[in-house]
Amino acid sequence: MLPDYLDAPVFDEATALALFEDDRELLEEVVALFRTTARRLHQELAASLEAGDLETLVRTAHSLKGASANLAAERIRAVSEALEELGRDARKSGEGVEFDEFLTAIDQEIDMFESMFDNA
Numbered sequence: 040m041l042p043d044y045l046d047a048p049v050f051d052e053a054t055a056l057a058l059f060e061d062d063r064e065l066l067e068e069v070v071a072l073f074r075t076t077a078r079r080l081h082q083e084l085a086a087s088l089e090a091g092d093l094e095t096l097v098r099t100a101h102s103l104k105g106a107s108a109n110l111a112a113e114r115i116r117a118v119s120e121a122l123e124e125l126g127r128d129a130r131k132s133g134e135g136v137e138f139d140e141f142l143t144a145i146d147q148e149i150d151m152f153e154s155m156f157d158n159a
Contacts, residue, residue, distance in 0.1 A: 041144055044117035049151045051111040058111060070156060073110050077103065077149045084122070084145065088138050096138070097126040103145070114148045 059066045080103040087095035100123035107115040122141040129136040 041140055042117050042121040044114050044121075047113040047117055049112070049114050049148065050155055051113055055111040058109065069110060073106060073112070074149075074153055074156070076106055077112075077115065077152070080106070081142070081145055081149060085142055088142065093126050093130040097123055097130060100126060112148075112152050115145060115152060118144045118148060 055066055056063065059069070080099055083099045084096060084103070087093075087099060100119050104116055104119035104123055107113075107119060118141060122138065122145070125136060125138070125141070
């Protein structure tokens with residue numbers, strides 16, 4: 040089940056600027072890098088699910104969680120964190136779990152994050 044994350048900001052610019060010590064130019068560079076990285080990690084999540092590779096799923100969700108937290112992309116972070124936890128639980132229990140809604144939510148949140156910068 041997806042976490043309740045829709046009240047969180049897609050991107051918390053004030054927090055991100057504080058994380059980068061108000062260096063807007065550096066923040067813009069990291070945002071550009073994150074956009075590419077987030078898409079690649081989403082593709083890796085999809086591939087790991089298709090292969091039934093929970094170890095890679097957990098590791099990739101953890102990477103996306105960390106990358107989004109470092110940029111204050113709060114919604115992506117929240118869904119990635121929940122996916123990581125669900126993957127760990129499924130790996131321990133051996134039970135089948137439905138992950139598709141998480142991948143869809145991450146894809147949608149990446150789209151929303153990107154749209155904030157496409158118009159900037």
